[in-house]
Amino acid sequence: MRSIVLLTTALAATPALAAAPADVPTRHGLALYGDPALPADFDHFPHADPDAPVGGTLTRSANGSFDSTNPFIIQGTPASGLNAIYDTLMVANPDEPFTMYGLLAEGIRLDPDRRWIEFDLDPDARFHDGEPVDAADVVFSFETLTEKGQPFYAAYYADVSDVRVVDENTVHFDLADSDSRELPLILGQMPILPAHYWEDRDFERPTRDALLGSGPYRIEEIDPGRRIVYERVDDYWGKDRPVNRGRHNIGRLVYDYYRDQTVALEAFKAGNLDMRIESSARNWATAYDFPAAEGGFVRRLEVPDGQPAGxxxxxxxxxxxxxxxxxxxxxxxxxxxxxxxxxxxxxxxxxxxxxxxxxxxxxxxxxxxxxxxxxxxxxxxxxxxxxxxxxxxxxxxxxxxxxxxxxxxxxxxxxxxxxxxxxxxxxxxxxxxxxxxxxxxxxxxxxxxxxxxxxxxxxxxxxxxxxxxxxxxxxxxxxxxxxxxxxxxxxxxxxxxxxxxxxxxxxxxxxxxxxxxxxxxxxxxxxxxxxxxxxxxxxxxxxxxxxxxxxxxxxxxxxxxLGSTRIAVWDKFGWKEPFPEYNLDLDAWWVDPERGAEIEARQRNR
The missing domain is CATH 3.10.105.10 (Dipeptide-binding Protein; Domain 3)
Structure with a gap:
């Protein structure tokens, strides 16, 4: 276990007039306005099925090419899907306008005047190499992303005045702008990086390494510019956390790269891709009359979008x-x-x-x-x-x-x-x-x-x-x-x-x-x-x-x-309905074993 340096106590450095952390109740989640809809003892998100089968493969297309597995920096073109290998402090419930529930953070304390926030990390949290996720990793992640990452991070977290370790499993953020209601919640969205992994590596240079994370998937295969594959982490530390139960069910996530969307559409029709989010109205109206679709092997969905269209x-x-x-x-x-x-x-x-x-x-x-x-x-x-x-x-x-x-x-x-x-x-x-x-x-x-x-x-x-x-x-x-x-x-x-x-x-x-x-x-x-x-x-x-x-x-x-998302899928997937009101959550889908085997047999015998 890595040693932790106790930099200071939260109380000693807390801004004047702010409440002391010891006097603030610990919560399981935060809502932008009001209280979280789900109670502290909730078992799983309502749109997830904790009894969903595990396994199977989801193959999707990605555009163009990639030359890096680091999605956080200016240099390089990152591969698709890399967020799957990282955990965050909190996770949003897609069935609420903006509410975050603890993942790495098993407890959250927010100053009533929003001058600071503290996160208590789950002591069971582990990176994929078995090392614990601790408060020093959170500090490292914040400093690295805001100082060396894309400009987005410096903008997003501009009103954080200080971050520090309180103890091995507690991290404290001071908030310079207490008027920003969303700042405590968006801190929960920050991906947590392993400080020990990056200690002897250059964070700002593109890499094709299978980077280390703590999330539900790890990188299994990298074919630069052509394909990246993620495998489900069977001993994932957070699989039984309420925000994860019934999610991340699919065994392998595959992104195949195509330089032309017309070719990608043909690959889907041939069964080489399992899912296609269709952006073309013409394709949606005219391109899905191929034999497999007419034979009931392909489904088309229009999932309502509860977010502003932007x-x-x-x-x-x-x-x-x-x-x-x-x-x-x-x-x-x-x-x-x-x-x-x-x-x-x-x-x-x-x-x-x-x-x-x-x-x-x-x-x-x-x-x-x-x-x-x-x-x-x-x-x-x-x-x-x-x-x-x-x-x-x-x-x-x-x-x-x-x-x-x-x-x-x-x-x-x-x-x-x-x-x-x-x-x-x-x-x-x-x-x-x-x-x-x-x-x-x-x-x-x-x-x-x-x-x-x-x-x-x-x-x-x-x-x-x-x-x-x-x-x-x-x-x-x-x-x-x-x-x-x-x-x-x-x-x-x-x-x-x-x-x-x-x-x-x-x-x-x-x-x-x-x-x-x-x-x-x-x-x-x-x-x-x-x-x-x-x-x-x-x-x-x-x-x-x-x-x-x-x-x-x-x-x-x-x-x-368009007020909905158009999705075409080979009919081997399962999900619960109704869909979440505000965001589509593909992580809550699963592969039906019987239907998946039938589809795969059809592809082999074409």
């Missing part, structure tokens, strides 16, 4: 000069013809996205409420007047030609004119208005082409550049693009991650999720208001104010959303 969009890189004028950005929004796409390419499957918090109460509508105005007024001189006096959603002419005329007028007002040959050029420099849409998947090319055709009618030169996924990720990390198809996913309880989406300090941080390049004090302040919200009503208000400012900035061209 924002999928063409992201305009405002670091580029051509996108710094809001009139240019607004014109490009007018050119996008969702209705034509939905009718002609998507079989009417989607709805147009307007809000960054679409499909939720956080989406801004109409004019600002009095509560929103209280947040927006200090920035009135810095924000567009339409934020205050024009209702949402933003009105657009129904007629496509009228939209193009309006877009061209905006471009002319922004300092562009059409030459005799129709090309749109800058009146001062003579440079044509042109940009490139960067893609890594040929499947999306047909979706971009109609946008470029409409732009060409205005004299704008648009091109598509398709690169392999590794080059795509490298360019994304350096913000070396004009336009990409990006997404800003949202939960029912947005918080600290909003800093990395929109915050000034991440505008130039490599690999941050501030793809737009936003650096706006008003937006920074609204993000702080959202994080500090102390009630559901305050959170909704702050999100609406932020949503309103982002939408009137025209920083992206919103695309579309």
């Amino acid at each position: 924002m999928q969009a063409y992201v305009l890189n405002t670091r580029r000069d051509i996108f710094q004028d809001v009139r240019v950005r607004e014109a490009l929004n007018l050119v996008f013809d969702f209705e034509w796409l939905n009718q002609n390419l998507f079989y009417g499957a989607y709805e147009r996205t307007h809000s960054y918090f679409e499909n939720s109460e956080m989406a801004a509508k109409g004019l600002p409420s009095d509560a929103e105005l209280a947040l927006l007024e200090p920035w009135r001189d810095d924000l567009p007047a339409r934020v205050f006096d024009t209702p949402l959603p933003i009105e657009r002419p129904d007629d496509g030609r009228a939209r193009l005329r309006e877009a061209l007028a905006l471009l002319h007002a922004a300092g562009y004119e059409n030459r005799d040959d129709g090309t749109l050029v800058n009146t001062e420099t003579g440079e044509p208005l042109s940009f490139e849409v960067l893609l890594y998947d040929t499947q999306f090319e047909r979706v971009v082409q109609p946008l470029l055709r409409n732009l060409s009618r205005l004299g704008v030169q648009g091109d598509i550049r398709i690169v392999d996924v590794n080059q795509y990720l490298n360019r994304l990390r350096r913000f070396d693009f004009d336009v990409v198809v990006g997404s800003f996913p949202q939960s029912a309880n947005p918080g600290n991650e909003q800093r990395e989406f929109w915050g000034s300090e991440y505008a130039d941080a490599p690999q941050s999720r501030n793809l737009i390049g936003l650096a706006d004090p008003a937006i920074d302040a609204l993000v702080d208001d959202l994080i500090a919200a102390d009630s559901r009503e305050a959170l909704d208000t702050a999100a609406r104010a932020l949503d309103r400012v982002l939408r009137w900035g025209f920083y992206v061209i919103p695309q579309w959303h």
Whole structure:
């Protein structure tokens, strides 16, 4: 057993006026608002079956390639599924909006004023090599991830002022921002790394080693760029913890890599893949009429999604000069013809996205409420007047030609004119208005082409550049693009991650999720208001104010959303219904032994 250095006592270093840990009750879980729905003695999550059979294989596809098994750093392209080898302090219940229950942490103490939080680790917790998971590992993980990991971690945990060992199984976090309600919960999401394993290794360099964790799976096989396989840990220390009972049932998780989604679809139809989460409306409508599906060997599910739809969009890189004028950005929004796409390419499957918090109460509508105005007024001189006096959603002419005329007028007002040959050029420099849409998947090319055709009618030169996924990720990390198809996913309880989406300090941080390049004090302040919200009503208000400012900035061209997840599976899996309300939990699925054997026999005899 490794020795532990007692750095200090929690009480001695606790901020003034904060409660002493000894006076705070120990809990089994935390909810963002109110109390956890499940009692301290709950046996398993309601959507999990503790009697589910164990074994079998789930083979899925992954896009492109990979060259690293370290998912936490800037360098390298990490393999899919690596989260399965790591445990976290707490686990979210997908049937509650945002409630975390203890995993590595068997007990949690939160200061009533949210100035600190302590976690008591389960003394039985072990890494896969048999070494105990202790408080020093938690401190190591926090410091390593925030100092050497992707910018996400520094943003997510920016308001932690100190972390320290109390004793071998107790770790204490001081919270600089006691107004952030979600900070204690998201600390529970942190993957815990083995300090002893990394002692003589360079954390910041990509590796293809089978890294050490403490989770329900370990890496069994690595074929760089082609396949990674995880095997279930039979003597997993946490298999009987309530958050795990009836979960992690499948014996092997396999990710096979395909550079083209069309090939991946054919692999599924041939039985080489067990599951496919379908992103193409055309495929969903037309590609699943093959013999195995007609014979009842393949099932298709549409699982309702209880989370906000978030924002999928063409992201305009405002670091580029051509996108710094809001009139240019607004014109490009007018050119996008969702209705034509939905009718002609998507079989009417989607709805147009307007809000960054679409499909939720956080989406801004109409004019600002009095509560929103209280947040927006200090920035009135810095924000567009339409934020205050024009209702949402933003009105657009129904007629496509009228939209193009309006877009061209905006471009002319922004300092562009059409030459005799129709090309749109800058009146001062003579440079044509042109940009490139960067893609890594040929499947999306047909979706971009109609946008470029409409732009060409205005004299704008648009091109598509398709690169392999590794080059795509490298360019994304350096913000070396004009336009990409990006997404800003949202939960029912947005918080600290909003800093990395929109915050000034991440505008130039490599690999941050501030793809737009936003650096706006008003937006920074609204993000702080959202994080500090102390009630559901305050959170909704702050999100609406932020949503309103982002939408009137025209920083992206919103695309579309679907209120469910489309899943096609070979019919060998079992699960409990109803599905959890807020998130799909594939970890609670299992392979039915009889049905699995029947499917496998069919594949062998094809």
